[in-house]
Structures are given as structure tokens and as C-alpha cells.
Amino acid sequence: MLSVQELLTRDPYELGQKEKESLILEHLCALTKRHFDNSVEYQNILESIDYFSATNISTVEEVPYLPVSLFKELNLKSIKEEDIFKTLTSSGTTSQMVSKIFLDKETASLQTKTLAAIMKSYLGNTRNPMIIVDCKSILKDSKIFSARGAGILGMATFGRNHFYLLNDDMTPDFKGLEEFLEKFPYQKIFIFGFTFMIWLHFLKELNKNNQTLDLKNSIIFHGGGWKKLEHLGISNQLFKDEIEKCLNIENVHNFYGMVEQVGSIYVECEEGYLHAPVFSDIIIRDFKTWKVLPIGSHGVVQTLSIIPLSYPGHSLLTEDMGIIHGVDDCKCGKKGKYFTISGRIPKVEVRGCSDTYTESEAP
Amino acid sequence: MNIQILAPTQKAITQTKFKEYFEDSLFQIIPFEQKLLNYLSSLSSHLIKRKESKLMPELMALGFWLRRSNLEKIKKEFFLHAKKSVINKPRGVVFHIAPKNVDTIFIYSWALSFLSGNHNIVRISSSGSSLISIILDEISALADTQEYDFINQTQSFLTYARNDDINSFFSQIANVRMIWGGDETVSIFKQLKTKPNTKDICFANKESIACIKSSAYLKLDEERSLKVTEDFYNDSYWFDQMACSSPKFIFFMGSKKENILCSSLFEKSLNRVLKKKDHYEDITASVSKLKNIFLAASKKNYLKSYDPASYDKATFIDINPEEFLNSTMKCQSGTFGKVFIEDIFDLDYVLKDNFQTLVYFGFSHSELEEFIHSNTKTSIDRVVPFGQALNFDKTWDGHDLMNELVRHVNLI
Numbered sequence: 001m002l003s004v005q006e007l008l009t010r011d012p013y014e015l016g017q018k019e020k021e022s023l024i025l026e027h028l029c030a031l032t033k034r035h036f037d038n039s040v041e042y043q044n045i046l047e048s049i050d051y052f053s054a055t056n057i058s059t060v061e062e063v064p065y066l067p068v069s070l071f072k073e074l075n076l077k078s079i080k081e082e083d084i085f086k087t088l089t090s091s092g093t094t095s096q097m098v099s100k101i102f103l104d105k106e107t108a109s110l111q112t113k114t115l116a117a118i119m120k121s122y123l124g125n126t127r128n129p130m131i132i133v134d135c136k137s138i139l140k141d142s143k144i145f146s147a148r149g150a151g152i153l154g155m156a157t158f159g160r161n162h163f164y165l166l167n168d169d170m171t172p173d174f175k176g177l178e179e180f181l182e183k184f185p186y187q188k189i190f191i192f193g194f195t196f197m198i199w200l201h202f203l204k205e206l207n208k209n210n211q212t213l214d215l216k217n218s219i220i221f222h223g224g225g226w227k228k229l230e231h232l233g234i235s236n237q238l239f240k241d242e243i244e245k246c247l248n249i250e251n252v253h254n255f256y257g258m259v260e261q262v263g264s265i266y267v268e269c270e271e272g273y274l275h276a277p278v279f280s281d282i283i284i285r286d287f288k289t290w291k292v293l294p295i296g297s298h299g300v301v302q303t304l305s306i307i308p309l310s311y312p313g314h315s316l317l318t319e320d321m322g323i324i325h326g327v328d329d330c331k332c333g334k335k336g337k338y339f340t341i342s343g344r345i346p347k348v349e350v351r352g353c354s355d356t357y358t359e360s361e362a363p
Numbered sequence: 364m365n366i367q368i369l370a371p372t373q374k375a376i377t378q379t380k381f382k383e384y385f386e387d388s389l390f391q392i393i394p395f396e397q398k399l400l401n402y403l404s405s406l407s408s409h410l411i412k413r414k415e416s417k418l419m420p421e422l423m424a425l426g427f428w429l430r431r432s433n434l435e436k437i438k439k440e441f442f443l444h445a446k447k448s449v450i451n452k453p454r455g456v457v458f459h460i461a462p463k464n465v466d467t468i469f470i471y472s473w474a475l476s477f478l479s480g481n482h483n484i485v486r487i488s489s490s491g492s493s494l495i496s497i498i499l500d501e502i503s504a505l506a507d508t509q510e511y512d513f514i515n516q517t518q519s520f521l522t523y524a525r526n527d528d529i530n531s532f533f534s535q536i537a538n539v540r541m542i543w544g545g546d547e548t549v550s551i552f553k554q555l556k557t558k559p560n561t562k563d564i565c566f567a568n569k570e571s572i573a574c575i576k577s578s579a580y581l582k583l584d585e586e587r588s589l590k591v592t593e594d595f596y597n598d599s600y601w602f603d604q605m606a607c608s609s610p611k612f613i614f615f616m617g618s619k620k621e622n623i624l625c626s627s628l629f630e631k632s633l634n635r636v637l638k639k640k641d642h643y644e645d646i647t648a649s650v651s652k653l654k655n656i657f658l659a660a661s662k663k664n665y666l667k668s669y670d671p672a673s674y675d676k677a678t679f680i681d682i683n684p685e686e687f688l689n690s691t692m693k694c695q696s697g698t699f700g701k702v703f704i705e706d707i708f709d710l711d712y713v714l715k716d717n718f719q720t721l722v723y724f725g726f727s728h729s730e731l732e733e734f735i736h737s738n739t740k741t742s743i744d745r746v747v748p749f750g751q752a753l754n755f756d757k758t759w760d761g762h763d764l765m766n767e768l769v770r771h772v773n774l775i
């Protein structure tokens with residue numbers, strides 16, 4: 001079996017699906033076994049659900065999965081308390097329950113390295129001056145990383161001379177930006193931020209001041225979900241158009257990832273499709289039978305990752321909907337499955353007399 | 364801040380205007396005055412006639428409850444128990460805080476308050492439903508006639524974005540606050556200042572359970588057992604188990620053998636009903652059900668193996684009675700907790716403080732009476748047969764609402 005370490009030295013998109021699957025299947029089987037032996041809850045689940053098996057797995061589709069929301073209800077981990085190196089939590093702004101992900105040193109290190117391997121294929125080997133569309137204070141609490149803080153720290157290593165665009169009150173520091181850009185005239189800048197923050201606190205603020213910037217040749221990475229933008233009727237295309245208009249940047253990459261599987265993210269190529277790197281894969285399932293759906297069908301996204309060693313999160317049924325558009329034949333040249341995310345599964349609405357007046361009703 | 368009146372006449376109004384208007388209030392209506400009954404029974408026939416009511420069973424049920432014969436029954440019962448020396452008067456202004464989501468329950472409590480002759484301010488959530496707009500439409504349309512002009516002076520259905528200032532304002536006008544919406548809403552409103560003698564009727568979070576006497580269910584022939592199960596279906600699936608009166612847990616009472624047999628029969632029968640009703644979970648419910656199944660599986664103290672692909676079936680999750688009290692399982696989307704007990708009196712020690720309705724099958728009236736007498740907890744407000752869990756009654760959550768909404772003037 002090729003180890004993750006060995007995979008890290010290769011191009012993450014060079015393997016065709018068939019070859020990739022047989023490679024990651026070995027990893028996923030080993031992880032299933034590992035978590036079965038080390039997590040009581042995981043073992044109980046595999047033993048109670050008929051069609052799951054811990055040992056008899058012959059295809060990637062047969063790898064048992066967990067609904068991602070389970071990480072909000074249970075402390076799932078396959079390591080001893082004293083081996084916890086870091087605990088990641090989802091930002092959880094809308095619900096009180098947050099996911100808790102327990103990392104040991106090895107998993108944390110693999111997360112960093114896989115992310116680096118993926119980013120390298122988009123950014124190359126040079127580290128460029130970097131604008132982070134967020135405020136610095138988000139990083140202050142180092143004991144428990146929120147998804148936002150962890151995301152920023154993870155990405156910050158791929159740039160240099162970091163400039164945090166936002167003040168603590170979320171207003172953009174345009175004066176600071178000007179000074180930053182004066183230092184690096186006409187250079188390629190690496191911009192990173194959460195989709196919603198870039199839209200609201202950068203692009204909209206530029207619009208307000210009737211201002212545009214010329215950051216030609218720069219590159220933008222953004223992620224963190226479309227939920228808030230969907231609400232405003234903003235599509236990926238509109239987002240890209242607006243970036244081109246305001247910043248003159250064509251090189252815009254959305255990425256799909258989650259706190260439950262940090263590192264092995266899915267990045268959008270120039271054709272507009274998200275790609276699964278060698279460390280991870282996706283499967284689309286039918287919400288009624290949970291059976292695998294064919295290419296082109298709309299369904300619930302399952303994500304696989306060979307990175308989670310310290311918690312049973314190597315195969316997750318997400319709460320996102322998506323479509324796989326093809327395998328190995330994306331025009332961008334990357335191999336493997338390519339897909340788009342079409343939205344989130346609507347939340348359960350409480351009906352009846354004990355309801356949630358307390359949820360903010362103001363828009 | 365803006366207050367939007369939705370019915371009887373749509374308009375925006377300021378607090379100051381509202382205050383002026385309420386300071387001049389005269390309470391001239393007496394409980395159960397004829398015009399009150401006339402208005403509600405007209406409303407009843409209008410609601411029943413709406414073509415939507417065929418598709419909305421909640422609307423039909425409300426229309427049916429408001430019909431004249433039922434109102435007369437409520438009136439009769441009220442006076443039957445009234446003391447001779449007491450003259451009944453309205454309490455004054457009742458401020459209703461309606462729950463946010465689709466539910467007609469606050470219309471029932473409004474109707475009782477209306478029958479008591481009170482002036483009513485009903486705060487409706489801004490995320491209103493089509494069901495509520497139909498009801499408000501009809502309330503407004505009727506108020507437009509000369510006969511019912513008094514509605515315009517005495518009743519307001521309104522909405523505003525969550526705002527403590529306006530909540531305080533209405534709380535200080537009110538003689539009674541009727542607070543729906545569960546624990547959190549209740550605690551928000553309890554922190555606001557009211558008149559010293561304002562009466563609060565609070566509806567906290569409640570849960571309900573079903574209890575089946577296994578031996579009685581096992582005796583039923585197929586047709587009868589299907590009918591009983593269908594009643595249970597109506598109780599639980601109507602509001603996706605989210606109504607506080609919908610059973611979330613099913614207790615089977617009997618010997619272990621009887622309970623195993625009965626629960627498997629009941630499960631089969633319920634799945635037949637689901638098939639007949641063409642019921643299946645939507646994607647949200649299906650995902651939430653999947654989580655419930657995995658959560659249950661992770662604890663493993665259950666008897667059988669689970670099939671996550673059960674979007675069109677009911678899922679029963681076994682719970683030991685000893686663990687029931689600590690169970691945090693969220694039963695919804697066709698997931699039911701299943702508990703075996705040997706005796707109905709075993710229910711006493713598993714009862715949580717927030718139990719509202721016990722929906723029963725197979726018990727005699729005297730058995731239940733004995734159980735309620737022997738119950739040592741402060742919970743269980745209603746004990747009703749299968750099929751009646753959602754029927755609103757003027758005795759609700761342990762309150763006799765009709766009596767709470769009138770002022771009893773003692774004349775000696």
C-alpha cells in the first residue's frame with residue numbers, strides 16, 4: 001500500500017479513478033478497522049446496522065459512513081484522552097450544537113501536508129504576498145480552534161507578508177490595503193477568505209465607495225459554503241463576475257471542505273468543477289434508500305478521506321446536495337471525479353407549540 | 364418601531380397610537396354574549412367552506428371545533444360549574460404570544476378568550492404561514508360587516524420583528540398574558556415587567572407518550588387493529604411528531620412475550636398504514652431519521668439491527684425503562700422510542716416533569732383513573748385515547764382555560 005507520505009510527493013490529480021479507488025480502498029479499509037477497534041461508538045454502529053461490515057469491504061461504496069451531524073451529538077475519537085493534540089469545532093453560529101473533532105499529532109500533521117500538496121498544484125512553489133479577508137482577532141483563542149480560525153491558519157502558510165483586511169468590527173481597512181499594495185506593485189497576490197465575507201465585507205464595500213482595484217494575475221481562494229449567499233440569490237458565476245469587475249481577477253477558486261475532514265479539500269478548477277484529489281473522494285447517494293446514484297444524478301454528498309486517523313471521520317454522509325458530472329475527463333486535465341455542490345439539505349423546522357420564538361426573526 | 368396589524372384591518376401603527384387607543388378601552392362585552400357565539404360560528408362555516416380546508420386537515424379541524432354546537436357545549440359546561448354567587452366578567456386585555464410555526468393552537472386559545480369577552484392582542488410571528496393567512500382573511504372579512512364592527516375595536520392580530528421594547532409595551536397593557544412557544548419564549552416574557560396583578564398562562568415545552576396494553580391489542584382482528592393504528596398515525600404524523608401532544612415514545616405494557624409480539628405486530632400495522640397513506644419522509648426528515656438511527660446504534664443497548672433505508676417505514680428504537688429518563692433521543696420523522704413495561708404503574712417512575720399527554724389504547728377508564736390518582740409526579744395533563752391526541756380542549760396543559768380567562772366577581 002502506498003502510504004500517505006508517498007502520495008504527498010505526487011501530483012494529487014494524476015491518478016485515474018480506477019487506480020485511485022483501489023489505492024484509497026486499502027486506506028479506507030485500514031481506517032475502518034482501526035476505528036472499529038478503538039472507538040466503542042463506531043464499533044456499536046457497525047455491529048448494529050445490518051449492511052455495514054468492518055472487515056468485508058470490497059468497494060469504496062461499501063465503506064461504512066457516518067452522518068456528519070453525529071459529531072455534534074457524540075465525542076467520536078479513536079485515540080486516548082492524553083493523545084489529543086488539538087480539538088476542532090465548527091463555528092456553529094446558527095445552532096447551539098457544534099461538531100467536535102479530536103486530532104492527534106499525526107492527523108493534524110497529515111491535514112497540513114495534504115492541504116499543502118493540493119494548494120501547490122494551484123499556487124506553485126512560490127509564496128506570494130497574501131491578503132486575508134478576515135480579522136486577526138479570530139485567531140486569538142488558540143485552545144479551541146473554530147473552523148474559521150483553523151481555515152485561516154491553514155491557508156496562511158501558503159502566502160507571505162499577510163495582511164488582514166478586516167478590522168475587529170468587520171469593516172475593511174482600505175487604508176492598510178493601499179499601503180500593502182504599494183509595497184507589492186503589480187505582483188501576484190494570494191487572496192483568501194470565506195465566500196460570504198469576501199462578498200459582504202470586501203466586494204460590497206468597494207462598490208459602496210465606487211472603487212475598483214487592479215489585481216490582475218492575482219489568485220483568489222474562497223470557501224465556507226454558499227448558504228448565506230444563496231439566501232441573497234448570488235450564484236458562483238455572479239460571484240466570479242463581480243470579482244472580475246471589482247478586482248480584475250480571473251483566477252478564482254472556490255473550494256469545498258468541512259471541519260470534519262480538514263486538509264483533503266475539493267478545489268474548483270478553471271472549468272468551474274470541484275475535483276477530488278487522491279486523498280479524498282465523493283459519492284452521491286439517494287436520500288431514500290441511501291444507495292449510490294449514477295453520474296449526473298442529484299443527491300446527498302458522501303465524502304471519503306484517508307486522512308482521519310484519530311477519529312472515525314474517513315467516510316461521512318454530509319448534509320449537502322451535489323452532482324458528479326464526470327470521471328477522468330474534465331477539460332482542465334485533472335483526473336478523478338469532478339462535481340458541483342448544489343446546496344444544503346434544508347434544516348428540520350420545528351412545528352407545533354414548543355417552537356423557537358427565540359430564533360432571531362429579523363432579517 | 365413598527366407594529367403591523369394583520370387583522371381585522373391591515374395597517375401599520377405606532378406604540379403611541381396603540382396606547383391612546385387602549386387607554387380608552389371599555390369592557391362592555393360579557394362572557395358568552397350571543398354576538399360572540401354568532402361571530403365564531405360564522406367564522407366556522409367560512410373556514411369549512413374554504414376549498415383549502417380539504418387539503419389542510421388542521422384548518423378543517425379548527426372550523427369544526429368552532430361550529431355552533433361545540434360553542435354551545437362549552438358554554439353549557441361553563442355555567443354548569445359556575446357558582447351561583449359569582450358573576451362572570453372579562454379579565455380585560457389578553458396578550459397572546461403565538462408560536463412561530465404552522466399551528467392553529469393559538470386560534471383555539473384566542474377563541475376561548477374571545478368567548479370570555481376579553482379584548483385580545485395576538486402577536487403572530489412574522490414568518491406567517493398560508494394557513495394563518497387564510498384564518499386571518501376570514502376573521503377580517505367577517506369584521507367588515509356592521510353586525511360585527513365591535514371586532515375592530517376589541518381584537519388585534521398583529522406582527523412585529525422580535526423586539527423587547529414592544530414586548531414590554533404589550534406586557535404592561537395586558538391583564539392576562541397567554542404565552543405559547545415553549546420554555547425559551549416563556550422565560551423571555553417572564554423577565555418583562557407587567558402590571559402587578561397580570562396573570563400569566565404559560566405553555567412550556569411538553570412531550571407526550573403513548574401506552575398500549577399489549578394483551579388488548581393482540582386480541583384485535585386485523586381490521587380493528589389497522590383502525591387503531593391509523594388513529595395513532597393521525598396523532599403522531601400530522602405535525603411530524605412536533606406538536607407537544609404527539610406521542611414520541613410508545614410504551615407497551617404486558618409480559619415480555621406479549622410486548623414483543625404486540626410491538627412487532629404494531630410496527631407492521633403502522634407500516635401498512637404508512638403505505639396506505641402514501642407517507643414517506645422528505646429529504647430533511649430522512650436525514651434526521653438517519654441520524655437518530657446511528658445515534659441509537661452507537662449506544663447499542665437495543666434489541667435489533669437497524670435498516671437506515673427506511674424513509675417509508677416507521678423506525679422503533681428500543682429503550683430500557685431505566686434509561687428512559689436520561690434518553691436525549693429526538694423522536695421525529697417517523698422515529699419512535701419503544702419501551703416495555705410490565706404494569707401501567709411503572710409509568711410513574713419514568714415520567715418526566717414535562718409530560719403532557721398520555722395517549723392510550725386498551726385500558727379501562729377505571730384503570731386509568733387509578734393510575735392518575737396514584738401518580739406521584741407533577742406531570743401528565745391529559746389522558747386521551749388513540750386518535751384524540753391533537754384535539755384541543757379548553758382544559759389544556761393542566762389549566763381550565765375558560766376559567767382562567769374570566770374574572771369571577773363574588774356577590775354575597
